Amino acid sequence: MRQLFRKAVGFHLLIFFLSCFLVLGPICATAADKKKGPVVYVSYGGSYQKVEEKAYLEKFEAKTGVKYLSVSPTDYGKLKAMVKAEQVEWDVVNCGGGVPVLMYDFLEPLDYTVINTEGLPKQYIFERGVAINTYSEVVGWNTEAFKEGPESWADFWDVKKFPGPRAMYNQPGTNLEAALMADGVAPEDVYPLTPDKVERAYKKLDEIKPHVKVWWTSGAQPAQLLADGEVVLATAWNGRLSNIIKEGAPVAFDFNPGFMHFGCGVVPKGTPNKELAMQLLNQIISAESQAEISRLYPYGGVNAKAYDLLDPEVARSLNSHPDNLTTQLIYDEAWWGTPANREPAEERWKEWLLQ
Amino acid sequence: MATIAGERTGDLPVWMRITGCETRQDLKTLLLLVPAGVFLAVFFIYPLTRLFIMGLFDPDFTLQHYLKMFTHPLYLRVLWITLKVAATVTIVCLALGYPLAALLSMVREKVSSRLFFMILIPYWTSILIRAYCWTVILQRKGLVNTFLANIGVIDKPLHLMFNTTGVIIGTVHVFLPLMIMPLYSVMSKVNVNLLRASAGMGAGPVKTFLRVYFPLTLPGVAGGSLLVFILSLGLYITPALMGGRRDILMSIMIEQQVREFLNWGFASALSFTLLFVTLLLYFAAVKWLGLNLLWGGKR
Numbered sequence: 001m002r003q004l005f006r007k008a009v010g011f012h013l014l015i016f017f018l019s020c021f022l023v024l025g026p027i028c029a030t031a032a033d034k035k036k037g038p039v040v041y042v043s044y045g046g047s048y049q050k051v052e053e054k055a056y057l058e059k060f061e062a063k064t065g066v067k068y069l070s071v072s073p074t075d076y077g078k079l080k081a082m083v084k085a086e087q088v089e090w091d092v093v094n095c096g097g098g099v100p101v102l103m104y105d106f107l108e109p110l111d112y113t114v115i116n117t118e119g120l121p122k123q124y125i126f127e128r129g130v131a132i133n134t135y136s137e138v139v140g141w142n143t144e145a146f147k148e149g150p151e152s153w154a155d156f157w158d159v160k161k162f163p164g165p166r167a168m169y170n171q172p173g174t175n176l177e178a179a180l181m182a183d184g185v186a187p188e189d190v191y192p193l194t195p196d197k198v199e200r201a202y203k204k205l206d207e208i209k210p211h212v213k214v215w216w217t218s219g220a221q222p223a224q225l226l227a228d229g230e231v232v233l234a235t236a237w238n239g240r241l242s243n244i245i246k247e248g249a250p251v252a253f254d255f256n257p258g259f260m261h262f263g264c265g266v267v268p269k270g271t272p273n274k275e276l277a278m279q280l281l282n283q284i285i286s287a288e289s290q291a292e293i294s295r296l297y298p299y300g301g302v303n304a305k306a307y308d309l310l311d312p313e314v315a316r317s318l319n320s321h322p323d324n325l326t327t328q329l330i331y332d333e334a335w336w337g338t339p340a341n342r343e344p345a346e347e348r349w350k351e352w353l354l355q
Numbered sequence: 356m357a358t359i360a361g362e363r364t365g366d367l368p369v370w371m372r373i374t375g376c377e378t379r380q381d382l383k384t385l386l387l388l389v390p391a392g393v394f395l396a397v398f399f400i401y402p403l404t405r406l407f408i409m410g411l412f413d414p415d416f417t418l419q420h421y422l423k424m425f426t427h428p429l430y431l432r433v434l435w436i437t438l439k440v441a442a443t444v445t446i447v448c449l450a451l452g453y454p455l456a457a458l459l460s461m462v463r464e465k466v467s468s469r470l471f472f473m474i475l476i477p478y479w480t481s482i483l484i485r486a487y488c489w490t491v492i493l494q495r496k497g498l499v500n501t502f503l504a505n506i507g508v509i510d511k512p513l514h515l516m517f518n519t520t521g522v523i524i525g526t527v528h529v530f531l532p533l534m535i536m537p538l539y540s541v542m543s544k545v546n547v548n549l550l551r552a553s554a555g556m557g558a559g560p561v562k563t564f565l566r567v568y569f570p571l572t573l574p575g576v577a578g579g580s581l582l583v584f585i586l587s588l589g590l591y592i593t594p595a596l597m598g599g600r601r602d603i604l605m606s607i608m609i610e611q612q613v614r615e616f617l618n619w620g621f622a623s624a625l626s627f628t629l630l631f632v633t634l635l636l637y638f639a640a641v642k643w644l645g646l647n648l649l650w651g652g653k654r
Contacts, residue, residue: 005383012390077614102617165495170600213495214517215600229496343616350608351429353600354436 038067039276043094045072046220047243048297052094055292060283066276079268080106088270091277092284097173098333099129099264108267114278119287119305129264131302132284133293136238136260136319136328137174140222140253145232153182153257156233157208164232166208167222170215172349173336174235174259177329179204181257187329198345202352215353226251238319242298255319256327262302294318410623420624430608434628437605440519440594441587444526448534448583449576451527456538456575460545478532486596489525490516493597521597526587533586534579541575577644585633605629 041057043049049072057068074093082088083106095103107128117125124131139156141149145164150156156166156178168175177190179201190197213231216222222236227249241253265284267277283289290301291309300320307315315321319328335341410420424430455474459467477485492498493515500512515521545568553563591606598604605625612622640646 005387008387012387016390075614076617080617080619209600212600217595228494230494339616343618346611346616347427347429350433350603354429354432354603 037273037276038069039273039280040069040071040089040091041094041280042071042074042090042092044074044096044219046240048219048239048299051293051296054296055289056280056284059289059292060280063283064276064279068280076100076103079103083269086270088268088272090268091271091273092280093266093268094132095129095264095266097261097263097331098337099126099266101334101337102339103266104128106269108269108271108274108277110267110281111278114275115282115285117285119303120285121302121304124262124302126264129266130281130285131262132265132281133299134260134262134302134320135299136255136258136324137169137235137331138238138241138253138255138258138319140226140234140236140241140251142226142229142232143250143252144229149252149254150233151254151256153178154184156257157182157204159208159211162233164211165213165230166211167214167216167225167231167234167236168208168212169222169235170217170353172345174331175205176201176345177259177331178235178257179208181329190329191332192335193332198348202348205352223249223251239297239299255324258319258324258328260319260325260328260330262333406623407627409619410621410627413620417620420621421628423621424624424628430625433603433605433608436601436603437588437629438632440522440526440602440604441584443523444530444587445534445580445584447523447527448531449580452531452534452538452579453572453576456535456542459535459539460542474532474535477528482529482592483596485528486525486593489521489528489597493521493524516597518599519602521599522594522602525593525597526590529590529593530583530586533582537578537582538572538575541572541578545571573644574646577640577646581636581640581646584636588629588633 039060041052043052049070053068053070057070060066061068071090074095076095079090079093080103082090109127110130112125115130117130120131139150141162146162150158150162155161176193176198180190180197181187183200183204185197185200193201214221214225216225216234216236219237219240222231222234223240223244225231226234226236226241227244229250236253238253238255238258241251245251245253265281267274267281271277285303287303287305287309290303290306293299294301294306294310295314298317298319300318316323318324336345411417413420424434459470462470490497494500495512495516497516499515500509503509504512515524549567549571550563553567554560558566589606591604591610594602594604595607595610605628609622609625612618612625637646
């Protein structure tokens with residue numbers, strides 16, 4: 001009996017120490033390697049991130065010889081946890097909508113002696129973030145259902161002219177503004193979103209609610225739904241739509257109507273590769289990288305100098321081209337990014353969905 | 356009181372009496388549990404405690420998160436939807452799993468091992484991939500609708516996706532093996548002679564089932580149902596991908612609070628509400644359904 005007991009204890013201790021080695025070993029190893037990179041870039045994955053790798057990261061590696069690691073998706077919860085635990089693994093993070101106000105305390109102030117902002121409009125430069133891309137939310141349609149798509153938000157709401165199920169973004173932002181414009185509000189009068197405007201928007205949204213089949217949450221969803229014919233109209237990011245059209249799907253879109261967004265690059269506080277992160281950001285907003293991204297994906301960049309490097313054909317197709325900009329509404333990232341505005345709006349949105 | 360080493364109970368040291376050890380044998384068994392205990396304490400109990408504290412101290416003591424959870428109509432509504440969906444999934448799993456488990460316990464080893472294989476293979480497939488596969492099968496122009504339309508059974512596509520039906524189908528598919536396993540383990544131990552005795556005394560098959568077989572399998576029913584219910588409360592991927600606008604579950608709310616709003620105090624309150632519901636159900640199952648029989652406890 002005693003023999004058996006000793007064997008059992010010995011066995012357990014062995015397992016325990018083995019697992020310690022297996023767990024601690026890699027942690028120590030990665031801690032040592034951190035000083036030489038690789039630099040970790042985080043974005044939203046899919047076709048867009050592949051294009052970002054080509055335009056930003058490969059060029060960065062070619063210039064500096066530092067390897068990169070491309071990770072997805074951007075997750076503010078993870079970022080906060082990393083910074084609090086002082087175990088930051090991300091170096092540059094692509095944040096979808098404006099500078100995330102919530103994350104302010106967890107971000108490094110940017111080093112503008114390294115980051116050259118020549119060519120960027122002032123509104124794109126912030127203390128703890130810099131705009132790195134622009135993207136638009138537009139209306140895509142299935143070409144097997146309609147030859148011509150909607151030319152206004154009122155058209156999107158018109159179920160007689162455009163019958164069939166729709167897909168819309170599952171958040172109040174852009175949907176409230178679209179509802180107001182469908183109800184006849186002029187684009188320049190949409191902001192600020194006062195409570196009475198919000199009520200008016202929800203009344204208008206009630207009309208379209210029974211026709212919305214899917215409330216999408218990830219960028220790839222609406223493009224796929226349109227391609228499958230699951231829905232006939234959808235709001236979606238123009239880049240994802242262009243991509244699926246290139247793959248031969250029966251989908252089309254234009255920039256009328258649309259919303260103009262910009263995304264920011266930020267650096268998490270306490271990252272061991274701070275200098276490399278700043279250098280990477282500098283590469284990202286350079287005219288060279290911004291032009292390259294526009295060649296590969298129809299997102300206009302943030303750097304006006306990039307237009308000098310672009311083919312006029314390509315420039316014309318970009319969401320940020322002046323011709324295309326006239327029919328789009330510039331989304332108020334600052335208002336929607338403030339938690340005091342966003343949280344009650346989201347709660348109201350969920351209650352509306354549940355009705 | 357006879358013990359292995361011949362010691363009397365009254366002679367045992369205090370700490371042995373506290374932990375319920377009566378013999379040296381018990382003590383050795385307890386010591387073998389220490390590594391597992393330490394692991395659980397460090398990687399489970401400690402993080403759980405910190406999470407719980409996060410919900411009550413933000414940073415000073417506050418009940419605002421729990422108050423919000425229980426007084427704001429939205430969150431109560433979401434909790435109710437979550438409980439309803441979990442209950443529906445459990446009942447469907449029970450209806451499908453009970454006959455299947457009974458079959459498994461009665462056929463030859465060769466047949467049952469092949470059947471087990473077929474049940475476990477989907478279980479080992481990623482939940483995310485399965486949700487997308489269900490999309491292909493259930494969507495408006497998917498497999499089911501196209502087939503039914505082609506053979507003329509329906510002329511308008513059925514709404515099987517992006518609604519509660521889709522969520523139920525997807526979730527049942529994920530958890531059915533977990534219902535079958537506990538049921539099978541109990542059913543395979545049912546003494547067939549008891550059933551024969553019941554028939555021998557004149558009871559028909561229905562009566563035998565209701566009065567003999569089913570009560571004997573009750574711990575398995577309790578175990579499987581509890582497992583499926585608790586896991587359904589927390590499932591995120593399937594409802595998020597297959598649900599519609601009304602399928603907002605607690606898991607989706609918690610995810611948004613953690614990832615988007617960084618309101619971890621409130622997320623903690625939401626999570627622990629689910630945990631308390633779970634614990635309540637667990638103790639009810641032990642008391643009234645004899646759940647502890649499943650792992651050799653005594654009534």
